Structure formats: structure tokens, C-alpha cells
Amino acid sequence: MRLLWRPAALLATTALLTACPDKKPAATESGSPTEEPLRKAPVFNADSAYAYTARQVSFGPRVPNTPAHVRCGDWLVAEFKKAGLTVQEQPFTAMAFDGNMLRGRNIVARFAPQAARRVALFAHWDTRPFADKDQKKPNAPLDGAVDGASGVAVLLELARQLAAQPDSLTPAVGVDFILFDAEDYGYDTSTQANLQNKLAGSGVESWCLGSQYWAKNLLPAGYKPEYGILLDMVGAKGARFSREQTSVQAAPEAVAKVWNTANRLGYSDYFLYQDAPGITDDHVFVNQAGIKCIDIIDHVPYGDEYFPPYHHTTQDNMSAVDRATLKAVGQTVLQTLYQE
Numbered sequence: 001m002r003l004l005w006r007p008a009a010l011l012a013t014t015a016l017l018t019a020c021p022d023k024k025p026a027a028t029e030s031g032s033p034t035e036e037p038l039r040k041a042p043v044f045n046a047d048s049a050y051a052y053t054a055r056q057v058s059f060g061p062r063v064p065n066t067p068a069h070v071r072c073g074d075w076l077v078a079e080f081k082k083a084g085l086t087v088q089e090q091p092f093t094a095m096a097f098d099g100n101m102l103r104g105r106n107i108v109a110r111f112a113p114q115a116a117r118r119v120a121l122f123a124h125w126d127t128r129p130f131a132d133k134d135q136k137k138p139n140a141p142l143d144g145a146v147d148g149a150s151g152v153a154v155l156l157e158l159a160r161q162l163a164a165q166p167d168s169l170t171p172a173v174g175v176d177f178i179l180f181d182a183e184d185y186g187y188d189t190s191t192q193a194n195l196q197n198k199l200a201g202s203g204v205e206s207w208c209l210g211s212q213y214w215a216k217n218l219l220p221a222g223y224k225p226e227y228g229i230l231l232d233m234v235g236a237k238g239a240r241f242s243r244e245q246t247s248v249q250a251a252p253e254a255v256a257k258v259w260n261t262a263n264r265l266g267y268s269d270y271f272l273y274q275d276a277p278g279i280t281d282d283h284v285f286v287n288q289a290g291i292k293c294i295d296i297i298d299h300v301p302y303g304d305e306y307f308p309p310y311h312h313t314t315q316d317n318m319s320a321v322d323r324a325t326l327k328a329v330g331q332t333v334l335q336t337l338y339q340e
Contacts, residue, residue, distance in 0.1 A: 038264060040169075041338035042161045044330035046323040052079075052153035053145055053235060053321055056125070061141035062148065063129040064102040064182050073105055076125060076179060079156055080109035083163040085177070088220070092213045097187035097197045097206040104181035106210050108219050111162050115174030119337060120228035120291065121158065122282055123151030124183030124210065132191040134313040143317040144184070146298070146310060150235025150321060152179060154330045161334065171337045176225060180210035180282050188312075211282035215289035227254040228293035229336075230283040234329040236308060237322035240269075240300035241329075242276035247294035249278075250287045254294045261339060262332040270328040277306065296329060 055075070060068035080087045090106040107125070127144030131137055143149075155177045162175060186207030187197040199206045228251075233239070247255050262271035276299045286293040298308050310316045 036339065038335065039338045041331075041335045042165060042169075044161065044327055044334050045157060046327035046330065048160065049150075049153045049157040049235075049326040049330055050321065050323050052156045053149045053326075054318055056149040056152060057143045057145050057318055061129070062125060062127045062144065063141060064104050064126060064185065065100070069126065072125065073107070073181075076107055076152070076156075080107070080159060080177065083159050085109040085111050085159055085163065086113050090214065090217070090219045092181075092210070092217075094182060094209040094213060095199065095204075096182075096185045096209070097199050098195065099198045102182050102185060102209065104210050104213075106181055106214050106219070107179040109159060109177040110174065110220075111159060111177070112170065112174035117172065117340070118174045118176055118225040119340065120176045120178055120223075120225040120286075120293070121155055121333065122178050122180065122211075122228055122230040122286065122293070123155050123232065124148055124180045124208075124282060125152045126181050126184055126210075128184040128312055131314045131316075132188060132312055134315075137314050138191070140314055142312070142314050145318050145321050146236045146316050147233050147312070148184065150233065150326065151231035154231055154234055154326060154333070155179070157330055158334055171340055173226070173337060173340045175337060176223075178214070180208070180214065182209035183207065183211065183282055185209065191312075205280060207280055208282050208285055211285040215285040218289060223291070225291060226340075227251055228283070228286055228291050229254065229258065229333060230281060230286070230293055230295045230297075231329065231333070232281055232295060233298040233308075233311070234296055235321045235326050236298055236310060237320060237325065239298040239308070239322070239325045241271050241296050242274045242299045243272075244276050244295045244297060244299070245278035246284060246287070247278075248275070250283075251292035251294050254292060257339070258294065258296065258332060258336055261336045262328070265331060265335060267328040267332055270325065271332065272300065274300070279306070
């Protein structure tokens with residue numbers, strides 16, 4: 001993903017970059033005394049989510065056009081099917097910024113497909129093919145344990161938990177788990193200025209190729225959930241989640257639901273009532289398809305850098321993953337579903 005806008009050295013002006021801008025959000029900072037009580041929801045299993053993260057990493061870097069990518073995709077499909085979900089695959093071909101033609105596939109797994117009211121949960125399952133922010137190994141592939149695998153792992157555990165519940169204890173909405181491919185094979189002007197972006201001027205963003213394809217070819221056809229939640233970089237030690245500007249602008253009610261639920265569950269140290277610049281991430285294209293979608297992504301001011309230090313480096317491995325963060329995100333999203 002890339003930054004769109006950010007405060008210039010934390011001043012009032014903003015500059016067009018590769019991620020998103022700062023603005024006062026519409027989300028409520030605390031619940032009212034009359035708010036609905038928290039409903040009973042299953043306990044999110046952070047150990048299981050951690051194991052799902054490690055399993056993805058074990059395939060090797062999940063770079064499109066590689067055997068590891070194919071094997072991991074097959075495993076993801078099998079895991080959703082094992083949980084009893086209805087699964088559809090959406091293969092596509094897209095040109096990357098360097099001219100490579102990528103063979104990708106989006107994966108859609110539906111829980112309670114008969115339910116009329118629906119909520120969409122998104123993540124990307126590919127990894128960046130080069131650690132271009134790494135000071136020592138900028139051309140090395142990376143594990144993507146946090147950036148990619150952690151979001152997918154939370155969705156897999158949520159699917160497993162929902163499928164394990166008797167009908168009387170499932171949420172009042174159907175849930176669609178949608179995994180996007182080829183999100184992270186983009187052109188970064190800050191690290192790749194010596195390369196040519198062959199997509200420049202084409203009308204195609206170099207990042208988020210899978211979600212761009214899905215947004216133009218909705219699967220299921222005519223898909224219209226009440227809202228969507230994108231999970232990206234949701235498993236790191238010390239992670240903090242600010243309210244990203246595009247999310248606040250496009251789906252303020254969903255931002256309020258998630259952040260207030262996190263606060264009520266005791267996760268206010270993770271979900272900060274703080275605004276963040278917007279970023280080009282998969283939720284941008286989901287919103288362009290007419291679906292209100294927010295982004296839960298690790299961001300707290302890191303000086304002039306939007307992203308945390310492990311981002312697009314070889315340090316994004318299992319040593320960066322924390323069960324407590326997976327728990328905070330997973331339980332918050334699970335409780336949000338049960339509040340519907």
C-alpha cells in the first residue's frame with residue numbers, strides 16, 4: 001500500500017504521496033450511557049491465529065507467479081472449505097509496474113450465504129517481492145508475516161470460530177471473507193525512483209491490483225454488503241491503529257463501530273482515537289465499487305515515516321508477530337459482528 005497524503009513534517013499543509021491525509025474524524029470517542037450492551041461473542045483464539053500466520057510464512061514468500069504463491073493459495077481455499085464456507089476463486093492477470101504479467105487470484109469465502117444482511121472482511125494474501133526499504137537487503141524477498149499473513153490469519157480464525165457455533169449463537173449477519181491478491185507489487189517512488197513505472201498514465205494504480213480487478217468484476221455479482229473492514233498489518237508487536245482518513249470520510253459509522261467496540265473491550269491502547277493520513281490500500285477500490293469500507297492498519301506517527309520500521313523489510317518475519325495484537329484485532333472484529 002502507499003501513502004496518499006500526510007502532514008508535511010507534521011505541519012498543517014499536506015503533500016500528495018504514496019498513502020492518505022489527516023482530518024477530524026466523525027467517529028464518537030466514547031459510548032453513551034444508553035448504548036447497547038455487549039452481546040455474548042466467542043473468544044478469539046490468538047494462538048490459532050498465530051499458527052495460521054506461521055503456516056502462511058512456511059510456504060515462503062507469496063509472490064505471484066511462484067510455486068509458493070500457488071501452494072499457499074490452494075491451502076487458503078482448502079482451509080475455508082474445511083470450515084464449511086462456500087468458496088469461489090477469481091483468477092485474473094494483471095501487468096505489474098515493471099511489465100511483468102502477474103497471475104493472481106482473489107478468494108471469496110462466504111459464511112451463512114443465505115443471510116440477506118452481510119458484512120465483508122478483507123485482507124491481502126500476497127507478499128511484496130522485494131524488501132526495498134531494507135538497508136542491507138533491498139532486493140531480497142520478505143516473509144510478509146505482518147504485512148499480509150497476519151490479516152489473513154485473523155480472517156481464517158474468525159471463519160473457524162463462526163463455523164463452530166451452533167445456529168442459535170451465530171451473528172445476525174452473513175460474513176464474506178475476501179482475500180485480495182497482488183496488493184503489494186507496487187511502485188514506491190521513495191525507494192524505486194531508479195526504476196520505470198510502466199503503469200504511469202495508464203489509469204491503473206500499481207498497488208492493489210487484485211482489489212482493482214475485483215471492484216470492476218464484483219464477486220459475487222452485484223455484491224452489496226452493509227459495510228466492509230480491511231485488515232492490513234494487524235499482528236505486530238506494539239501495533240497501534242489510528243483512524244485512517246479515507247475510512248473516516250467513506251464509512252464514519254463503521255469506524256465508530258469498530259473503535260468504540262475496541263474501547264469497550266479494553267483495547268484502547270491498540271485502537272487510538274487519533275487521526276491518520278489516508279493511504280492507497282485495498283479499501284480505496286472497494287469504496288470506489290460503492291461499498292463502504294474502512295482500513296484497520298498499523299499506524300502511529302513514526303516521525304516523518306507513515307509506516308512502522310518493519311514495513312517492506314526483511315524484519316517482517318515471525319519475530320515481529322505478537323499474539324496480543326492478533327487478539328485485540330480479532331476479538332474487536334468478532335464483537336463488532338455480534339453487535340449487528
